[in-house]
Amino acid sequence: YPGFFSWGGTGPAGGGSFGLFPEFYQFSCPQANEVVMSVLKKAIAKEPRMAASLLRLHFHDCFVQGCDASVLLDDSATIVSEKNSAPNRNSIRGFEVIDEIKTKLEEACPQIVSCADILALAARGSTVLTGGPYWELPLGRRDSRAASLSGANTNIPPPNSTIQNLITFFKRQGLNKVDLVALSGGHTIGVARCVTFKQRLYSQNGQNQPDETLEKTYYLGLKSVCPRSGGDDNISPLDFSSPVKFDNSYFKLILSGKGLLISDVVLFTGNIGDAMELVRSYAEDEGLFFHQFAKSMVKMGNINPLTGFDGEIRKNCRRVN
Ligand code: HEM
Ligand SMILES: [Ca+2]
Numbered sequence: 001y002p003g004f005f006s007w008g009g010t011g012p013a014g015g016g017s018f019g020l021f022p023e024f025y026q027f028s029c030p031q032a033n034e035v036v037m038s039v040l041k042k043a044i045a046k047e048p049r050m051a052a053s054l055l056r057l058h059f060h061d062c063f064v065q066g067c068d069a070s071v072l073l074d075d076s077a078t079i080v081s082e083k084n085s086a087p088n089r090n091s092i093r094g095f096e097v098i099d100e101i102k103t104k105l106e107e108a109c110p111q112i113v114s115c116a117d118i119l120a121l122a123a124r125g126s127t128v129l130t131g132g133p134y135w136e137l138p139l140g141r142r143d144s145r146a147a148s149l150s151g152a153n154t155n156i157p158p159p160n161s162t163i164q165n166l167i168t169f170f171k172r173q174g175l176n177k178v179d180l181v182a183l184s185g186g187h188t189i190g191v192a193r194c195v196t197f198k199q200r201l202y203s204q205n206g207q208n209q210p211d212e213t214l215e216k217t218y219y220l221g222l223k224s225v226c227p228r229s230g231g232d233d234n235i236s237p238l239d240f241s242s243p244v245k246f247d248n249s250y251f252k253l254i255l256s257g258k259g260l261l262i263s264d265v266v267l268f269t270g271n272i273g274d275a276m277e278l279v280r281s282y283a284e285d286e287g288l289f290f291h292q293f294a295k296s297m298v299k300m301g302n303i304n305p306l307t308g309f310d311g312e313i314r315k316n317c318r319r320v321n
């Protein structure tokens with residue numbers, strides 16, 4: 001049976017049964033979240049950045065084919081992996097931690113907990129362990145039998161997006177401007193490679209000029225990490241004031257010209273009134289940001305899940321059964 005209380009009918013989330021709900025593993029694997037948290041604690045203690053990498057992995061999963069663990073599939077005879085897409089190549093990480101969680105869960109409750117739910121649990125756990133909000137997490141996602149390289153190339157927004165582009169990318173997933181600004185706050189942790197923000201330092205307007213919205217000393221610091229030629233894989237924090245703490249300083253930095261990516265900065269400089277207002281509110285009120293981040297994470301986690309008898313529960317997150 002595909003989990004607890006599954007009738008295989010058609011519910012509001014599509015696909016079958018009742019959609020997702022927090023108690024999905026209550027009887028079939030009550031310790032699921034504890035297992036996830038124990039592996040996360042160890043992995044994040046060893047490398048604080050891992051929290052950021054795991055949060056991002058859930059995002060890159062959900063925006064391509066829905067939250068179905070498609071992002072975890074390796075190349076094989078039948079699979080063209082999303083890992084080689086432009087947004088993911090040399091960039092997404094954390095697969096070994098997901099493998100470790102899956103191995104432990106297969107020991108504890110074989111073939112019960114999906115890789116898609118592991119990604120969602122790891123994203124929430126990573127948020128909590130770095131000081132961010134906790135939320136009730138709907139569960140019951142199942143795993144895809146396919147990946148979509150083209151979907152990864154076309155549905156994940158690039159770092160030089162305009163605000164209009166960002167709104168469009170999010171809208172395509174059923175997410176609005178409030179979700180866009182709140183979820184961009186995920187950039188309160190983690191880093192980006194020089195190649196993702198170089199354009200701003202050396203050729204913002206097609207001319208050989210830096211982005212004029214960059215604060216001067218911040219700009220000089222970035223130039224030393226990210227030279228005009230080479231250094232593409234050098235990294236810089238997305239929120240340099242607290243790169244391993246989940247807080248609202250990302251929004252404060254944007255207000256002071258110290259946002260790293262164009263996609264961060266345009267939330268405030270893009271002349272979309274409600275986005276500007278939201279950046280200001282989240283900079284002022286961390287509680288408000290936490291509340292909305294949690295709500296929007298639930299919304300993102302609900303994008304097109306496989307439920308009921310659709311998809312499968314993978315034994316190994318890197319390949320279909
Ligand atoms: C709004 C559109 C977004 C764009 C354009 C964007 C773009 C990027 C880019 C370019 C990087 C650096 C990748 C690299 O250099 O290899 C990055 C990192 C990151 N992104 Fe986003 N992102 C967006 C939304 C999100 C969302 C919704 C989340 C999660 C809620 C998120 C979480 C992260 C995290 C945590 C990192 C750091 C990862 C690490 O250090 O390993 N991003 N993002
Ligand atoms: Ca997916």
Ligand SMILES: [Ca+2]
Nearest residue numbers: 188239242245
């Ligand atoms: Ca931070």
